[in-house]
Amino acid sequence: METLGFRFLKYFLFDWFRVRKEASEAKQHPAFNRICRLLDKEDNFQASGDAFTVFDLETTGFFPTLGDEIISIGAIKINRTNEEVSESFYRIIRPVRKVPKTVLEITGLSISEIKNGAPFLEVFEDFLEYCNGSTLVAHPAGFDISFLQTMAKRMGLPGFNPPYMDCEELVKQLFPGINPQLDYLIRKFHLTELERHHALNDAHMTGQLFVKLLEILEKGQLDEVKVIEDLTQQNEEIID
Template sequence: MNDIGINVGYRILKYYLWQQFFFRAQVNGEKTRPSYYKVAHTLKEFEAEKPTFQDKHLYNCTFTIFDLETTGFFPEVGDEIISIGAVKVTEGKIQEKDTFYKVIDPLQTVSRKTKKFTGLKRKDFKNGVTLPVGIKDFLEFSKGTILVAHPASFDINFLQKRLHKWELPTFQPEYIDSFALANALLERNDCYLDAMVKKFGITERTRHHALNDAIMTAEIFEHLLKICYKQEVHTIRTLHELITDK
């Protein structure tokens, strides 16, 4: 077994032997706070008021392009969200002044490696908000829009699993995976963020900062929407069909 496998195995063992019990105790403590019930209520509202976008023209949709920074790749065994960044795209154009950014103070200690990777410091977490507060604010920012992430298969899944760990209501938003969309439109399978930034000549920002990555993803998404129009893909339904068929 290689070093990565050993590290993952150790973390899984650590989580199931004791960390999960510590986490549950912390969540039970958070459940006594008003912020917990506020985010639970907001999640229910988000689901109840989720509009149907399927036949709406892409030009008439508002998208919330977002990115998560996390302590790792495994939300099932304790990895947490430490920042959320987002920006809106309306009528096919990025709204640079309509942005969202929150640092989340996690329940577990953030490793030195993660701090170096994301550029976040101890003072950032100290001044950050709890997950319930951060998620509530993000939902309020993105309400009535379609979520977009690159890749959404990671960000949406991570959000869903962490909310489940917090014993919060189900989160099933309308979303687009811009990584999958780029692969379908460009007939490739390697349309990662850095590659698309270079392909479309997008100004590079400091990576692994949630808002910077969200803005670069939004700029990529602008280009993808233009390609959609050229390929006669005009609605959310046909966009999803394009991704599914590839």
């Protein structure tokens, strides 16, 4: 396995030039100018406050600034009445660099699926149109949002600064001390468990969790000390 130091050296000695070439070619893609117009709007992704796009990314690694790429995006939409309001969104992206074997094994994506994927710009344009007017939600949001921002910047696109909510941070605020990992929360709240590390599956599970958190907020269950104590106690048992 490559160390972070090796990745850093390899990127700036070799991959950096490929990234520059990729950015130059991106500006020639038909979607580039359309995305620029979308991002340059004065009401750039103003959220209505009623709609949420819950999304997840699968990537080739954890370091977009060192050349890691997005290979799939999955998303669903939820409104204030806790209903899915549109068809789900799922796209596979064809990366510039080879996908590590471990990533293929974890995500379940095949080499043929990756090769038949669409370029990042095309998928990003579709995703922007899908989520426009809503607040983005992810678990955790910091990783996914920063990855999208870094990829957009790499392509020379204008700033992508959408309204978003971190589902993991919401969990921590509602239930201090609880294990914030998605797998644990899905089991704890008895939500439907799907195969992990598939972008759309993870988006569906995060969506279920987010709906549950909205219900807790609306019903004022935070006043019920027993609920919090029960969750915290179970968390302590798992950590131990």
